Amino acid sequence: xxxxxxxxxxxxxxxxxxxxxxxxxxxxxxxxxxxxxxxxxxxxxxxxxxxxxxxxxxxxxxxxxxxxxxxxxxxxxxxxxxxxxxxxxxxxxxxxxxxxxxxxxxxxxxxxxxxxxxxxxxxxxxxxxxxxxxxxxxxxxxxxxxxxxxxxxxxxxxxxxxxxxxxxxxxxxxxxxxxxxxxxxxxxxxxxxxxxxxxxxxxxxxxxxxxxxxxxxxxxxxxxxxxxxxxxxxxxxxxxxxxxxxxxxxxxxxxxxxxxxxxxxxxxxxxxxxxxxxxxxxxxxxxxxxxxxxxxxxxxxxxxxxxxxxxxxxxxxxxxxxxxxxxxxxxxxxxxx
Numbered sequence: 278x279x280x281x282x283x284x285x286x287x288x289x290x291x292x293x294x295x296x297x298x299x300x301x302x303x304x305x306x307x308x309x310x311x312x313x314x315x316x317x318x319x320x321x322x323x324x325x326x327x328x329x330x331x332x333x334x335x336x337x338x339x340x341x342x343x344x345x346x347x348x349x350x351x352x353x354x355x356x357x358x359x360x361x362x363x364x365x366x367x368x369x370x371x372x373x374x375x376x377x378x379x380x381x382x383x384x385x386x387x388x389x390x391x392x393x394x395x396x397x398x399x400x401x402x403x404x405x406x407x408x409x410x411x412x413x414x415x416x417x418x419x420x421x422x423x424x425x426x427x428x429x430x431x432x433x434x435x436x437x438x439x440x441x442x443x444x445x446x447x448x449x450x451x452x453x454x455x456x457x458x459x460x461x462x463x464x465x466x467x468x469x470x471x472x473x474x475x476x477x478x479x480x481x482x483x484x485x486x487x488x489x490x491x492x493x494x495x496x497x498x499x500x501x502x503x504x505x506x507x508x509x510x511x512x513x514x515x516x517x518x519x520x521x522x523x524x525x526x527x528x529x530x531x532x533x534x535x536x537x538x539x540x541x542x543x544x545x546x547x548x549x550x551x552x553x554x555x556x557x558x559x560x561x562x563x564x565x566x567x568x569x570x571x572x573x574x575x576x577x578x579x580x581x582x583x584x585x586x587x588x589x590x591x592x593x594x595x596x597x598x599x600x601x602x603x604x605x606x607x608x609x610x611x612x613x614x
Contacts, residue, residue, distance in 0.1 A: 316509025437469030447492030
């Protein structure tokens, strides 16, 4: 019975080694014609080099069989632990050829590429451009799109390229997994990327404020395949440009426009009050004028209505009064006589 159990255990361990061992080893094993990326280290390129120990790079449009290489590198002693250093390969991407002992091209060794890495946040609940709005309503389903040339590792090295999504909360904590609407967690560390573009599916929902409080989240993606990021940490290469995403229930654009509307309403109210007051005052003054106000408002009319004698006497008016008086006195005098 013990012997049978031991046999079963050995079989299980062997299966585990077959599943795990080769996959982890294959990511640093380079075959002839494979692509290697600037920053990778610890690569075993013996299968790509064959018996040769030197490689050469020719400038664009150069004839590799009739001219000497533009750049050569001696790999003797580092074929089983090769580093694609930025200093050696930064300006020389493309095909590198094995060189024979005579310095002639002896077939392709590998292709050197500059890694490219970018991502997008997508709202799976509504059709909006999150990149423009930089805001997602709490409770919407979120997925990630990853764009990278590292995906070709999957077909060349028998294992997908591990890409990690970094999500930093408003208080500075970094998540290693995200929960969807049903509360199911999904790891965002070393996501196996094997297509271009690559979609994660709806793995994040910020509807629960106890887990995902409102505020601004900072998101980026990175890859450290064979210590690539450690040796070549460049934004857009081994680490993406960070993206700030606001999580809150109300559209921030609506919140910003509310104070402007209120201010306009108040301004209109303040303008209408003086106008109404002026109209009422004018009507009251005209209906029941004070004496002093009448003199002040219509000085010309007052002078016209009460003219001075000197201004209104007609010529000869005084003489017409004197003549009858003289006649009256003469008649009285003659009677007396």
